[in-house]
Amino acid sequence: MPEEASDVVVIGAGLIGLSVAWRLAADGIQVTVCDPTPGTQTSSVAAGMLAPVTEVEYGEDALLALNLASVAAWPGFAAELEALTGLPAGLNRTGTLSVAYDVDDAAAIRRLAEYQRRLGLEVEELTGRETRKREPLLAAGVTAGVWVAGDHSVDNRQTVAALLRATELVGVRLIRQRVTRILTTGTTATGVQLESGDTITAPQIVAAAGPWSAQLEGIPQELLPPVRPLKGEILRLRVPEAYRPALHHTVRATARGFAVYLVPRPGGELVVGATTSELGYDTRVLAGGVFSLLRDARMILPITDELELVESVAGLRPATPDNAPILGPSGIDGLLWATGHYRNGVLLTPITAQVIAETVQTGAVPELAAPFLASRFSEHGQADGSAETVPKVAR
Ligand SMILES: Cc1cc2nc3c(=O)[nH]c(=O)nc-3n(C[C@H](O)[C@H](O)[C@H](O)COP(=O)(O)OP(=O)(O)OC[C@H]3O[C@@H](n4cnc5c(N)ncnc54)[C@H](O)[C@@H]3O)c2cc1C
Secondary structure (H helix, E strand, O other), X not given: OOEEEOOEEEEOOOHHHHHHHHHHHHOOOOEEEEOOOOOXXXXXXXOOEEOOOOOOOOOOHHHHHHHHHHHHHHHHHHHHHXXXXXXXXXXXXXXXXXXXXXXXXXXXHHHHHHHHHXXXXXXEEEEHHHHHHHOOOOOOOOOEEEEEOOOEEEOXXXXXXXXXXXXXXXXXXXXXXXXXXXXXXXXXXXXXXXXXXXXXXXXXXXXXXXXXXXXXXXXXXHHOOOOEEEEEEEEEEEOOHHHOOOOOXXXXXXXXXXXXXXXXXXXXXXXXXXXXXXXXXXXXXXXXXXXXXXXXXXXXXXXXXHOEEEEEEEEEEEEOOOOOOEEEEOOOEOEEEXXXXXXXXXXXHHHHXXXXXXXXXXXXXXXXXXXXXXXXXXXXXOOOOOOXXXXXXXX
């Protein structure tokens, strides 16, 4: 079987794999990316919210620091991508409005706002009237809001397209094939085998296979990352010219206890998401999912009834037991994880690329990423969370 060589092989061409490949190749490293369906999976399904503040969950403080670092990195990342490719990266820095439908919903968003303030995050509580002043087409029944200036959004499909072009421009080799096996000698990864039977040898492999990361073959079962697929259905609606812009900001609503978000795109698209279900690799869109998203969206934005339903799709969030990504050493020399980004993979794209590129080139995991090592899930994980070191790839 033909055998080729590369400095680095990246498994997976979603936002994570593509951005890692771009960063490494821009630094002069020879990179090969393998993916049978580049850019078309979870990264193209997502809503594209860049929302460290409104996504914050009780007890996820380490993740918050990483999320904040990544939202801060997004403008530079987008500008660099646009300068290189001449394509839009899709960044939309318009802030986010959390809204509540009834009084119980209002109590819930106020409790969260209180927690966000305790964490030092910038949030501004609004009355129902003030909320509707910012978004005049919201339902008259909206009782309260919380304004979050620092949470933004991106048209993630534009980002994927720009990254595919950027990787091409910096000389990344894209092979449209599945990796069937990670090749090892003893406890060292030496390359990958493709569907065709061909192999690519490389001193460094970065596994960025999203929700499929735990299915990779060739390494011991106990070293596979604990990543599982968490299904989410999402809709894309089209706002007729007469109603544009239906919304000026991302709106995240609590509507009679149900969570729904509406993310407007400058071109008139409105993304409505998302359901959450543990159904393995099932990506069928169920009628119940579409029903509940539309029911909740129209409660908050009554003109939803007048919008064209353009797309309904389901994707698989790469979820982990603690909702945080898995970055860096795998327990196999020469194999790094860049996976498990769960509901924040679009947000975490720039910082993940930075962390993994630095790890590959310096041999050390940056301090910011130390809480996200795979070893935190193993019995022998580093109890102090300190960074591990890995062999480095020279430019
Ligand atoms: C409904 C929904 C809404 C979301 N909304 C947001 C949001 O608003 N904001 C946010 O930040 N995140 C959001 N996310 C999460 C985000 O989409 C993911 O965290 C992110 O896309 C993960 O990127 P990835 O590159 O790891 O995975 P993917 O985009 O799935 O890419 C993985 C790639 O690996 C390839 N692959 C798999 N196995 C192999 C193999 N053996 N060989 C070669 N290639 C392989 C696949 O073909 C795929 O292209 C959402 C997710 C869903 C489902």
